[in-house]
Amino acid sequence: MLGKLDWSAIPFDQPIPLIAGAVVLVGILAVLAWVVVKGHLPYLWHEWITSVDHKRIGVMYILLASVMLLRGGSDAIMMRIQQAVAYQSQGYLPPEHYNQIFSAHGTIMIFFVAMPFVIGLMNLIVPLQLGVRDVAFPTLNSVGFWLTATGALLVNLSLVIGEFARTGWLAFPPLSELSYSPGVGVDYYAWSLQISGVGTLVAGINLVTTVLKLRTKGMNYLRMPMFCWTTLASNLLIVAAFPILTATLAMLLLDRYLGFHFFTNEAGGNVMMFMNLIWAWGHPEVYILVLPAFGIFSEVVSTFSGKALFGYRSMVLATMAICVISFMVWLHHFFTMGAGPDVNAIFGIASMIIAIPTGVKIYNWLFTMYGGRIRFATPMLWSIGFMVTFIIGGLTGVLVAVPPADFMLHNSMFLVAHFHNVIIGGVLFGAFAGFEYWFPKAFGFRLDERWGKLAFWFTFFGFYVTFIPLYVAGMLGMTRRMQHYDVAAWRPWMLVAAVGMAVLTIGVICQIMQIVVSIRNREALRDRTGDPWDGRSLEWATSSPPPVFNFAFNPDVRGEDAYWDMKAHAKQQSHEHDAPEYHDIEMPRNSPTGFVCAFFATIMGFALIWHIWWMVVLGGIGAFATFVVFAWRDHDEYVIPAEEVAAIDRVNLAERRDLVSMAGTV
Amino acid sequence: MSDQTHMLAGHDLAPGDEEQHSVGARILGYVVGLALALLLTATSFFIAGTDLVWQPSIPVALIVLAIAQMGVHLVFFLHITTGPDNTNNVLALAFGLLVVFLVVGGTVWIMSHLNANMPPMDQIMPMRR
Ligand code: HEM
Ligand SMILES: [Cu+2]
Numbered sequence: 001m002l003g004k005l006d007w008s009a010i011p012f013d014q015p016i017p018l019i020a021g022a023v024v025l026v027g028i029l030a031v032l033a034w035v036v037v038k039g040h041l042p043y044l045w046h047e048w049i050t051s052v053d054h055k056r057i058g059v060m061y062i063l064l065a066s067v068m069l070l071r072g073g074s075d076a077i078m079m080r081i082q083q084a085v086a087y088q089s090q091g092y093l094p095p096e097h098y099n100q101i102f103s104a105h106g107t108i109m110i111f112f113v114a115m116p117f118v119i120g121l122m123n124l125i126v127p128l129q130l131g132v133r134d135v136a137f138p139t140l141n142s143v144g145f146w147l148t149a150t151g152a153l154l155v156n157l158s159l160v161i162g163e164f165a166r167t168g169w170l171a172f173p174p175l176s177e178l179s180y181s182p183g184v185g186v187d188y189y190a191w192s193l194q195i196s197g198v199g200t201l202v203a204g205i206n207l208v209t210t211v212l213k214l215r216t217k218g219m220n221y222l223r224m225p226m227f228c229w230t231t232l233a234s235n236l237l238i239v240a241a242f243p244i245l246t247a248t249l250a251m252l253l254l255d256r257y258l259g260f261h262f263f264t265n266e267a268g269g270n271v272m273m274f275m276n277l278i279w280a281w282g283h284p285e286v287y288i289l290v291l292p293a294f295g296i297f298s299e300v301v302s303t304f305s306g307k308a309l310f311g312y313r314s315m316v317l318a319t320m321a322i323c324v325i326s327f328m329v330w331l332h333h334f335f336t337m338g339a340g341p342d343v344n345a346i347f348g349i350a351s352m353i354i355a356i357p358t359g360v361k362i363y364n365w366l367f368t369m370y371g372g373r374i375r376f377a378t379p380m381l382w383s384i385g386f387m388v389t390f391i392i393g394g395l396t397g398v399l400v401a402v403p404p405a406d407f408m409l410h411n412s413m414f415l416v417a418h419f420h421n422v423i424i425g426g427v428l429f430g431a432f433a434g435f436e437y438w439f440p441k442a443f444g445f446r447l448d449e450r451w452g453k454l455a456f457w458f459t460f461f462g463f464y465v466t467f468i469p470l471y472v473a474g475m476l477g478m479t480r481r482m483q484h485y486d487v488a489a490w491r492p493w494m495l496v497a498a499v500g501m502a503v504l505t506i507g508v509i510c511q512i513m514q515i516v517v518s519i520r521n522r523e524a525l526r527d528r529t530g531d532p533w534d535g536r537s538l539e540w541a542t543s544s545p546p547p548v549f550n551f552a553f554n555p556d557v558r559g560e561d562a563y564w565d566m567k568a569h570a571k572q573q574s575h576e577h578d579a580p581e582y583h584d585i586e587m588p589r590n591s592p593t594g595f596v597c598a599f600f601a602t603i604m605g606f607a608l609i610w611h612i613w614w615m616v617v618l619g620g621i622g623a624f625a626t627f628v629v630f631a632w633r634d635h636d637e638y639v640i641p642a643e644e645v646a647a648i649d650r651v652n653l654a655e656r657r658d659l660v661s662m663a664g665t666v
Numbered sequence: 667m668s669d670q671t672h673m674l675a676g677h678d679l680a681p682g683d684e685e686q687h688s689v690g691a692r693i694l695g696y697v698v699g700l701a702l703a704l705l706l707t708a709t710s711f712f713i714a715g716t717d718l719v720w721q722p723s724i725p726v727a728l729i730v731l732a733i734a735q736m737g738v739h740l741v742f743f744l745h746i747t748t749g750p751d752n753t754n755n756v757l758a759l760a761f762g763l764l765v766v767f768l769v770v771g772g773t774v775w776i777m778s779h780l781n782a783n784m785p786p787m788d789q790i791m792p793m794r795r
Contacts, residue, residue: 212754240765272780273773280769327768331776340782343775 003611004184009162014097020074021160050590052138053548054123057145059442061120062435064145068112068152073508075105077501080466084498086484087491098483099166100185104155106169107189110285111196112152114423117431118292119148119203122231125438126207128539128546129225131216131555131562134588136209137202139630142594144202150598151196154605158188162609165189168481170282171252173263173274178256186256187609190249195605197246204238207231216538218557222316225537226302226309229316230295233323234288240327241284248277272337279330287326290422291319293430294361297383300433301365303533304380305372308561311364318357318364325354335403336410344403351401355394362387377533378452382433385460389425393418396471414474417467424463432459432511440532444544445522451514459507466500469493528655536564543652549585549640552649582646586637593630597623699742706735 011017035041048056078101082091093101127135135141158164165185167176176186211232215224252274254260261267263274302309309315331339331347365387374380396418400406409415432455440446473493478485518525531540541563542551559565604619606612710731713724740746746755784790 236761240761244769270777273777276773276776280773324764327765328772330772337780338783339776339779343779343782 001612003607003613005161005610005612009184009610010160011163016097017159024156025160046590049595050142050592052142052588052591052594054127054135054138054141055442055546057141058120058122058124061116061123061145061148064149064152065113065115065117065120065431068108068116070508071156072105072108072113073505075101075108077505079105080494080498080501083482083485083494086482087488087494088486089484091484093483095483096163096166099481100164102481103165103168103171103185103189104158107165107193108152108155109423110169110289111193112148112155114289114427114431115200116148118234118289118427119200119207121296121431121434121438122207122227122234122292123203124442125434125539126228126231127210127214128441128542128550129228129537130211130214131219131538131541131551131557132210132214133550133554133585134214135206136213137206138588139591139593139636140202141206142591143597144199144206144594146594146598147199147202147601148196150602150605151192151199153602154188154192154195154609157606158185162188170278172278173252173255173271174265176252177264179264184609187253190253190256191605191608194246194249194253195601197242197249200238201242201246204235204242207235208239211235216551216554216557219562222313223557223560223562225295226298226312226315226319227292227295227537229319230291230298233319234291236323237284237288237291237326241281241288244277244281245285248274248281251277272334275334275337276330279333280327282333283330284326286419286422287322289427290430291322293386293427293434294319296430296434296437297365297386298361299537300379300383300437301368302561303437303535304375304377304383305369306375306534307368307372308536308564309364310367310370311360312560314360315364318360321357322354325350325357329354329401332401332406335406341403348401348403352398355398358394362391377436378447378449378456379433379437379533381453381456382429382436385456386425386429386433389429389460389463390422393421393425396421409474411480412474413470413478413480416480417470417474420467420470424467432456437533438539440527441530441539441544441546444527445518445525446527446532448514448518448521448525451510451517455507455510455514457507458503458510462500462503462505462507464500465503466497469496469500473497530652530656531563536561538562541566543655547645547648548587549645552582552585552645553580580649582642582649584642585640585645587640589636589638591630591633591636593626596626600626695742699738702738702742703735706731706738710735 035044048060051057078093079098082093082098085091086093091098123135123141127133155164162184165171165176165181165188167181167186167189171186171189174180211224211228251260251262255262255264255269261269263269263271265271298309298315329347329351331343332351335344335348365383396414400409400415400418436447436452470493473490476487476489476493478487478490527544530543530546532544533540538551538555538557539546541555555562555566600619600622602619604616604623607615607619710728713719713727713731719727740759746752746759748756
């Protein structure tokens with residue numbers, strides 16, 4: 001009846017996950033109770049859960065990422081403490097538990113923190129920057145988000161029901177095959193990634209189409225803000241690479257569920273094919289993450305230097321070059337698998353070549369700053385911090401891309417330091433920069449600068465104190481994923497890293513404080529003009545937060561830095577618009593399709609993990625029925641009458657006029 | 667990607683959306699496509715089993731016919747054309763082909779080299795005892 005599921009799945013003998021799970025459960029129930037009692041449920045349902053507004057979906061993605069960052073961060077703290085104490089002892093985490101933690105940490109950080117954070121920012125901002133009212137497939141977009149949330153939910157469920165994979169974040173066979181991992185851990189891993197993978201693919205298709213098809217008048221390709229370009233490149237990579245991940249995991253699942261032999265040692269299976277395929281997705285994936293971050297830095301650096309981006313066209317070229325070359329280097333993740341010098345050399349050289357367009361970008365940012373009037377606001381601090389940190393990470397990347405060096409460094413703590421150096425220093429700093437930069441746009445008030453700067457400095461130094469020691473430990477021969485060790489020389493570095501983790505934690509607390517304090521002072525921090533940073537692209541041309549329809553009129557773009565131009569013109573003519581004539585606007589209706597679909601997908605995923613076949617069928621039919629109902633819908637749009645548009649827009653225009661006249665007097 | 671200032675979105679249509687030909691003309695297109703596809707399929711089956719041509723040329727002929735088949739599908743069923751309204755579709759196709767080529771080609775190359783660091787078989791076999 002319930003497949004493999006019974007009471008032994010609840011880890012009563014392990015207090016840590018049980019207590020953590022209980023605390024989270026109580027937290028969720030408390031929030032739910034508060035929502036219901038206060039009567040916020042209808043609001044939540046109509047304005048958020050069923051929303052197909054790209055801005056709302058973007059915010060929900062970022063919220064998901066932030067919550068999961070706390071979960072992944074707790075894992076990180078636990079691992080750092082374990083390695084600090086587990087010198088010639090077992091530490092406090094038994095091996096099977098430690099293995100689950102590092103696997104969950106990696107999986108969560110990549111798939112449920114980094115991915116939703118950047119996808120959220122792209123959703124929130126790209127349509128605004130393109131000057132359009134919506135994305136190409138609004139309901140599909142909502143489906144994508146909720147499927148991602150399903151994946152995150154399943155991963156967290158494994159904390160209290162059953163177990164998570166102990167195989168690392170990429171579940172290499174043969175360890176991940178049934179014979180070595182008979183439990184449900186790998187199934188939790190694979191099914192959550194399959195489901196959220198569909199969500200990611202859908203998000204990718206939506207954003208590619210949006211950039212290619214929906215641009216306002218005059219917004220041709222070479223006038224798009226840099227962030228739109230990197231969005232295009234990153235989502236092209238999603239569309240091209242995620243199917244590889246899905247297919248690879250599907251083969252692993254066939255091995256596990258139906259006795260296939262794709263990656264087994266017996267019956268003609270080939271384990272090495274898994275490494276090959278997973279990295280053919282895995283390397284593009286790191287660029288899927290970092291390209292949007294590059295876009296964010298481009299926007300931030302040019303805004304806070306008060307200058308147009310230096311070398312815009314070379315930046316476009318570098319972005320698209322990275323997009324293509326990122327598909328030519330994947331073997332550098334398994335130089336040591338033995339493909340021999342010919343193959344290794346070619347892939348090693350290709351890996352180093354990818355550093356060239358990246359270098360071009362760094363110089364472009366530097367030259368953008370050069371001679372500019374730089375304002376060191378929080379987003380700018382994250383950007384400068386990124387440039388310093390990412391260069392180090394990139395250099396160590398080139399180092400491990402030298403095959404003979406990699407034979408020494410592969411799977412050592414040096415590698416761990418490298419990828420944290422690029423992922424934290426690149427993707428996370430980028431996400432934070434984007435968060436600080438666009439928060440006023442999303443919510444209508446600025447974030448507290450004092451706490452923001454504190455958060456930056458603690459995170460910045462905390463990062464170095466945590467990860468530079470790992471480079472050293474790697475050089476001293478320490479391999480990754482060690483539950484305990486006996487080498488005295490490694491101990492001091494692990495202790496320093498633990499201290500660094502504490503500093504990083506203070507950074508996170510400052511970030512939380514920043515949000516709390518800003519919400520408290522929101523009236524004082526209110527952004528009335530919609531343009532708090534003196535911005536250059538079109539997202540600043542509308543109010544903060546923007547109305548559902550983003551723009552009362554689709555802006556007419558005449559060059560790069562569209563909004564900067566408009567402001568310059570408005571200043572000359574001392575008014576923004578003559579009394580304009582408003583029109584009705586059609587917007588897509590909200591739809592529960594995404595939420596309902598994900599609800600059934602959750603049921604189906606859970607049932608697949610526990611082999612509860614009747615429930616699998618139930619979930620499958622439910623998800624399909626939802627899709628059919630949506631496909632046969634009658635009307636999917638509603639009209640906002642011209643008067644309402646006018647009423648909303650006039651308020652914004654009045655505020656803006658003050659801004660422009662004030663700017664004229666300064 | 668020239669400096670055109672008009673709305674690009676209006677000029678780049680999804681496959682199938684572009685021609686507002688009469689139903690008759692469109693049906694004709696599909697019928698021609700179907701006929702060509704069937705012809706190519708039949709030819710492949712015929713070539714595979716025949717001894718009318720020089721035997722080593724058969725695989726080559728099959729590859730050529732397969733590529734022609736893809737072309738027919740793209741043109742008649744997926745409506746990929748070279749017209750200016752089709753740039754995105756052609757570019758998407760090119761990008762897709764490039765990625766497939768890189769991944770499949772790379773995989774074959776890598777997988778065929780994985781024993782490069784192993785000693786030759788005649789040295790391994792004695793070691794196994
Ligand atoms: C200059 C560009 C870069 C080069 C040449 C480079 C090179 C490498 C190489 C050779 C490895 C494998 C080392 C080993 O396993 O022994 C590696 C691992 C890794 N890199 Fe990079 N990298 C670069 C940039 C990046 C960026 C931008 C990211 C992410 C945003 C990234 C994320 C990772 C990750 C996650 C791994 C380790 C995955 C694992 O084994 O679990 N790298 N890099
Ligand atoms: Cu890589």
